[in-house]
Ligand SMILES: NC(=O)C1=CN([C@@H]2O[C@H](COP(=O)(O)OP(=O)(O)OC[C@H]3O[C@@H](n4cnc5c(N)ncnc54)[C@H](OP(=O)(O)O)[C@@H]3O)[C@@H](O)[C@H]2O)C=CC1
């Protein structure tokens with residue numbers, strides 16, 4: 001792709017940028033939001049990230065207003081309602097951009113080039129432009145006016161949960177970066193740090209990263225474990241339970257709320273804790289299923305990461321942009337027509353433990369997806385801390401959206417970029433797992449093992465427990481969760 005910035009770099013520089021990742025201890029944020037005091041923050045776009053980040057920043061004491069495209073204001077669109085119903089000032093580009101010290105570009109990635117092109121002439125000399133994803137700078141090679149500071153503050157989390165975790169008194173892991181070609185006053189880092197405090201990110205963990213490291217990991221996480229695996233897993237598990245005669249309402253509820261329940265265990269204690277919530281026979285079964293799934297899916301995870309690294313994914317998605325999002329909209333409509341999406345959760349009681357005992361396959365899918373995504377990202381040069389946030393920690397946050405309104409809510413809350421990648425993965429993974437699913441019965445999805453004798457072989461159990469605890473995602477996870485003193489229970 002002619003203007004893919006990453007592809008213009010020598011391998012040495014590509015590797016250096018991919019490896020940019022330093023965990024910033026909360027003690028590195030003594031100044032809080034003070035670097036933003038007296039500065040006008042004008043957010044373009046009041047969608048998933050725009051509304052959540054603006055509300056957090058205002059609650060943290062920042063001066064936030066929204067500028068929306070004229071049509072959104074004239075037609076009083078949902079984004080206009082989001083901003084006005086929450087008491088924010090809303091103005092046109094001409095009214096608000098010239099007054100802005102920081103412009104937060106929170107429009108869809110597809111719109112970044114036209115939006116930034118439209119607003120740049122209106123930005124005052126020496127102002128700052130921020131992004132929450134590196135796509136426009138890295139995959140499109142957007143050039144920004146030299147006097148402008150360009151930063152990134154990227155929450156590793158869907159917009160709704162950026163707000164929900166902040167309200168709970170916690171936050172979400174956040175990657176920050178300063179675009180090296182645009183830091184004329186050397187204030188980029190101070191602004192990005194203050195912005196990360198304003199959204200609450202410093203309470204969960206902030207990584208000093210790069211636009212390249214963020215985009216190459218974010219695209220991978222969202223296409224595979226975070227959205228793709230949960231979508232494919234939902235559809236396969238639901239159809240299998242129906243095929244095996246499980247009540248449709250029960251099957252729907254087990255999946256809709258099961259991801260959130262089993263991944264809450266993941267959030268608190270890693271893959272180990274999630275599997276420790278199973279009986280010994282179920283744990284060994286989940287482990288064996290996940291090993292089988294990793295073997296089958298590893299080539300798919302490698303292909304997604306390879307296509308992200310060399311720009312093939314971006315070219316494919318941007319071709320759909322140029323074709324009026326035909327694929328995105330078609331796949332969105334297809335998803336809405338699936339049996340899982342069309343079957344409401346039944347009015348049936350399922351205990352927290354039952355979600356584990358009757359969802360052994362779901363636990364196996366989460367383990368396989370988290371480990372594969374982590375392994376594939378780190379093999380591509382992404383540092384473990386970043387891979388952890390982008391795989392294990394964000395999975396429960398995505399699962400929270402499915403618990404609300406199934407795959408519809410997940411795909412409506414994540415970015416269009418993530419949604420597109422999710423469908424790409426799902427289209428490839430459904431047939432890939434077809435043979436595997438033939439061997440699946442209700443003992444691992446829907447009914448549970450119901451064993452009279454829960455005895456197991458000691459040597460095998462010891463082997464499984466050791467393997468769980470020794471995966472690299474567990475080591476880095478233990479360190480990073482140690483910094484999450486403010487984490488709050490959700491389930
Ligand atoms: N969704 C998420 O959870 C995450 C998103 N991100 C990143 O955050 C950024 C924003 O994504 P997201 O919050 O999902 O976006 P949404 O699709 O939720 O919101 C888009 C907003 O931008 C406005 N908009 C759309 N097109 C234009 C245009 N041509 N000109 C001006 N405004 C426009 C929309 O207004 P209108 O009402 O007029 O359509 C709406 O207010 C992206 O870079 C994304 O990658 C990062 C992390 C997570």
Ligand SMILES: CC(=O)[C@](C)(O)C(=O)O
Nearest residue numbers: 156157158222414415418
């Ligand atoms: C929610 C998030 O982090 C995603 C999946 O990367 C996105 O929505 O782009």
Ligand SMILES: [Mg+2]
Nearest residue numbers: 156157218222
């Ligand atoms: Mg993300």
Ligand SMILES: [Mg+2]
Nearest residue numbers: 218222415418
């Ligand atoms: Mg994303």
